[in-house]
Amino acid sequence: MDKNKIIELKDITMNYEGEPVLRGINLDIHDKEFVTLLGPSGCGKTTTLRIVGGFLTPDSGDVLFGGKRVNDVPPYKRPVNTVFQKYALFPHLNVYENVAFGLRLKKTPETEVARRVGEMLELVDLKGFDKRSVNQLSGGQQQRIAIARALINNPKVLLLDEPLGALDLKLRKEMQIELKKIQQRMEITFIYVTHDQEEALTMSDTVVVMKDGTIQQIGTPQDIYNEPRNAFVADFIGESNILPGIMHKDYLVEFAGNNFECVDKGFSPMEPVDVVIRPEDIQLVPASDEVLNGVVENVQFKGVHYEIIVRAYSDTWVIHSTRAPEVGSIVGITLTPEDIHIMKKSDVKKVNYFKSESEAEASDIEQQI
Amino acid sequence: MKKISSKIYIFLVFLFLYAPIFVLIANSFNASKSRTVWTGFTLDWYVKLFNNEVILKSLLNTLIVAAIASVVSTILGTAAAIGIYKMKKIFRSLIINITYIPIMNSEMVTGVSLMLLFVALHIDLGYFTLLCAHITFCVPYVILNVLPKLRQMNRSLYDAALDLGCNPWQAFRHVVIPEIMPGIVTGFLMSLTYSIDDFTISYFTHGSTSQTLPITIYSMTRRKVSPEVNALSAIIFVVVLVILLIMNLSDIRRSKPRKKVKKGGTAE
Numbered sequence: 001m002d003k004n005k006i007i008e009l010k011d012i013t014m015n016y017e018g019e020p021v022l023r024g025i026n027l028d029i030h031d032k033e034f035v036t037l038l039g040p041s042g043c044g045k046t047t048t049l050r051i052v053g054g055f056l057t058p059d060s061g062d063v064l065f066g067g068k069r070v071n072d073v074p075p076y077k078r079p080v081n082t083v084f085q086k087y088a089l090f091p092h093l094n095v096y097e098n099v100a101f102g103l104r105l106k107k108t109p110e111t112e113v114a115r116r117v118g119e120m121l122e123l124v125d126l127k128g129f130d131k132r133s134v135n136q137l138s139g140g141q142q143q144r145i146a147i148a149r150a151l152i153n154n155p156k157v158l159l160l161d162e163p164l165g166a167l168d169l170k171l172r173k174e175m176q177i178e179l180k181k182i183q184q185r186m187e188i189t190f191i192y193v194t195h196d197q198e199e200a201l202t203m204s205d206t207v208v209v210m211k212d213g214t215i216q217q218i219g220t221p222q223d224i225y226n227e228p229r230n231a232f233v234a235d236f237i238g239e240s241n242i243l244p245g246i247m248h249k250d251y252l253v254e255f256a257g258n259n260f261e262c263v264d265k266g267f268s269p270m271e272p273v274d275v276v277i278r279p280e281d282i283q284l285v286p287a288s289d290e291v292l293n294g295v296v297e298n299v300q301f302k303g304v305h306y307e308i309i310v311r312a313y314s315d316t317w318v319i320h321s322t323r324a325p326e327v328g329s330i331v332g333i334t335l336t337p338e339d340i341h342i343m344k345k346s347d348v349k350k351v352n353y354f355k356s357e358s359e360a361e362a363s364d365i366e367q368q369i
Numbered sequence: 370m371k372k373i374s375s376k377i378y379i380f381l382v383f384l385f386l387y388a389p390i391f392v393l394i395a396n397s398f399n400a401s402k403s404r405t406v407w408t409g410f411t412l413d414w415y416v417k418l419f420n421n422e423v424i425l426k427s428l429l430n431t432l433i434v435a436a437i438a439s440v441v442s443t444i445l446g447t448a449a450a451i452g453i454y455k456m457k458k459i460f461r462s463l464i465i466n467i468t469y470i471p472i473m474n475s476e477m478v479t480g481v482s483l484m485l486l487f488v489a490l491h492i493d494l495g496y497f498t499l500l501c502a503h504i505t506f507c508v509p510y511v512i513l514n515v516l517p518k519l520r521q522m523n524r525s526l527y528d529a530a531l532d533l534g535c536n537p538w539q540a541f542r543h544v545v546i547p548e549i550m551p552g553i554v555t556g557f558l559m560s561l562t563y564s565i566d567d568f569t570i571s572y573f574t575h576g577s578t579s580q581t582l583p584i585t586i587y588s589m590t591r592r593k594v595s596p597e598v599n600a601l602s603a604i605i606f607v608v609v610l611v612i613l614l615i616m617n618l619s620d621i622r623r624s625k626p627r628k629k630v631k632k633g634g635t636a637e
Contacts, residue, residue: 055528055531075532085525088525088529089529092547149533
């Protein structure tokens with residue numbers, strides 16, 4: 001696997017107006033890999049992408065392309081192309097000329113330009129749109145043109161900066177599938193930036209979870225979801241109950257006023273820890289003295305399941321179940337040892353993983369750096 | 370009732386605006402030198418006008434100065450606007466306010482101070498000083514027209530051009546310039562018209578051989594209003610009118626297809 005490392009980031013740090021944006025990023029990206037940089041706004045994911053693209057020079061650390069240091073190589077000499085957040089199509093050119101832009105700069109013969117533009121428009125399913133003005137296109141169509149315009153230069157790596165952020169949910173889902181298809185058909189590397197955890201899990205071979213300018217975890221979507229390394233990752237990827245606990249000894253943890261068997265070890269005795277439990281892993285049973293009991297505070301229908309808020313001991317639990325208990329009733333909670341994930345105590349508080357408007361603004365600011 | 374009174378009001382407004390000009394045009398065809406008596410139709414004044422060397426010479430001066438001044442100030446102003454756009458915030462607002470000063474400032478003050486400057490530098494008043502003065506007051510108009518276009522431009526466009534293989538100069542030529550072109554054109558046209566039109570500043574900075582048309586007309590009317598001036602003014606008015614019509618028509622033609630887009634273009 002190491003042989004086909006295409007991009008390496010080594011100890012990258014970056015400051016913006018005295019504020020650290022990246023604090024020591026180490027990341028290897030392999031050939032034909034779909035890598036997603038995932039994190040909340042301000043985590044440095046767009047900055048990382050812009051460093052790879054050559055729009056920013058890191059304060060320290062090295063960017064290597066195929067083993068060669070490229071810190072000072074300008075964007076127009078790098079074998080990568082970018083799909084920008086707001087597409088950045090050239091409004092004064094029509095669809096054909098937008099896609100042909102890169103080839104024209106290389107003085108490609110007209111017949112070849114025509115052939116390759118035709119191929120690209122076919123790839124993104126916009127055949128026959130050649131003469132249209134880009135302002136005439138919908139968001140989804142503009143997105144496809146932006147992808148075609150980047151791919152026509154045969155980049156080794158395509159960088160995508162929240163490319164689906166401006167699309168509505170249904171179109172976003174369609175484009176996710178399409179992007180993955182394009183990546184597989186072209187057999188090139190994609191580096192994809194998003195704050196949408198579902199998007200990251202759907203498309204990626206490798207997910208890089210970032211926070212505050214550091215990498216929290218690198219792994220396959222399955223790894224990240226099933227084996228989150230810390231409470232932040234657990235909370236950011238999917239929903240989680242994060243409860244304060246104490247590790248009594250290997251395989252025994254105390255939380256919510258009870259001792260539970262677990263599968264984790266290697267903590268010092270009586271170490272305070274975070275206990276992470278996925279809402280769908282919790283079993284609701286009739287209340288009894290054998291199990292942890294709690295009062296149902298709220299029940300919401302979510303389509304596939306009910307989201308049930310239970311107050312047990314001094315904690316609030318989020319539980320997903322296909323059956324809805326009555327609000328105010330007392331229920332029992334059971335867990336198997338495999339469902340209990342023990343994490344080293346971190347200062348991470350609850351993360352808001354729902355997109356908000358301030359999120360979009362913050363990433364705009366990040367982009368302007 | 371309301372409709373009629375508003376129509377009368379508009380009629381009066383236009384009457385006040387255009388009556389003097391029509392009187393002037395009518396007088397340019399009046400055989401009599403008097404401005405009050407109509408003694409018959411003639412084209413004599415036009416013939417005399419085109420035989421008047423002083424007027425023709427100053428017309429040529431005006432056009433040459435306006436052409437050079439507006440081209441130079443368009444280049445300088447566009448470059449300045451780009452520089453200002455890239456500046457840090459504090460400097461940017463400072464420089465923008467400084468560029469407003471020549472526009473807000475009394476032309477009289479600008480003219481006198483430019484003249485004093487040229488005299489202090491021992492530069493003889495003539496073509497060169499006139500040109501410098503015109504460029505000075507035209508540059509701010511270009512800056513103030515180009516700057517908003519730069520601000521409207523999507524910042525990623527420049528990055529996108531670099532990304533697709535442009536070096537900075539190519540990115541500027543192929544992407545930035547087309548984006549800010551409307552601002553450049555407006556700035557150029559404003560410079561051109563202000564330069565042709567300018568009297569006050571030219572008055573202080575021209576030399577004996579570099580009289581512009583407004584100055585010649587002014588010195589002709591000082592003795593008495595020669596009907597030749599009427600003829601000249603009539604021609605200038607018609608030329609401006611035609612240019613305005615052409616610009617408006619091309620604007621209408623350009624904005625028409627855009628409207629169609631809005632109707633049918635948003636559906637996916």
